Amino acid sequence: MTPVIELRDASKAYPGGVHALRGVNLTVDAGELLAVVGPSGSGKSTLLHVIGTLDRPTSGTVRVAGYDVATLSDSRLAALRARYIGFVFQHFHLSAGRDAVANVADGLLYAGVPLRERRARAREALARVRLDHRFEHRPHELSGGEKQRVAIARALVGEPRLVLADEPTGALDTASGEVVMEVLRELNAAGTTICVITHDNEIAHALPRRVRCRDGEIVADSRTPAEGAARP
Ligand SMILES: Nc1ncnc2c1ncn2[C@@H]1O[C@H](COP(=O)(O)OP(=O)(O)OP(=O)(O)O)[C@@H](O)[C@H]1O
Ligand SMILES: [Mg+2]
Secondary structure: OOOOEEEEEEEEEEOOOEEEEEEEEEEEOOOOEEEEEOOOOOOHHHHHHHHOOOOOOOEEEEEEOOEEHHHOOHHHHHHHHHHHEEEEEOOOOOOOOOOHHHHHHHHHHHHOOOHHHHHHHHHHHHHHOOOOOOOOOOHHHOOHHHHHHHHHHHHHOOOOOEEEEEOOOOOOOHHHHHHHHHHHHHHHHOOOEEEEEOOOHHHHHOOOEEEEEEOOEEEEEEEOOHHHHOOO
8 A cells, every 4th residue: 555655865954054854764654643752853843844745855755645746746736735634733823813614614725615515514524523512713712722623623624634733732731632632533543644743742652653853863663552552
């Protein structure tokens, strides 16, 4: 089966001599749930941006769903991203002043779905993250955990095969963080491949695979057997 993500010798250098990624090799298969851990500045977000095709590597190859992203035009790349990848960020990135349904419906803007259907699917996605009682609430009327669940609903409304989350629980208290992780686990159980950056060791250890970054390199990659992953 074609891996969802395949990085070969991927490096990212910024002008001024910062090597954010150095020769990274990583294969992620369909259905995996992976934690990316490592100290601040170790390259985790850069890795996620390169995987998500938001950023191109300076050298090496990145394949998403088997496509070598360097060979795709900007419009094909945007199409791949819209159809295939959902993003979740630490600070939610919701539009202020627009309600939950509108924010989630935006996740389908580039998929060519008519407005009425976008809103219907947004309501379904909000129900999946258990927010069917908050359709009309605008971001400032939601708790942090609820905002993040809206962001997850926006990421999943297009039924992406891959969800990339950069510290989705970083701005949340433990209880809200647990609900967010539960939602991501359910999404994974339904078949979505998920990569989650986290600083929280407890969260990382509860996930079936952990990739550790340091100074732009992957220095460890470990898997927990299924029964270990299922521990509370
Ligand atoms: N646009 C940029 N220009 C120059 N250097 C950058 C840029 N973006 C990131 N860097 C540098 O690349 C390195 C890796 O950054 P990255 O954001 O990937 O780290 P991180 O592991 O996500 O850290 P954190 O846990 O603090 O979010 C850092 O040294 C950072 O300063
Ligand atoms: Mg980061």
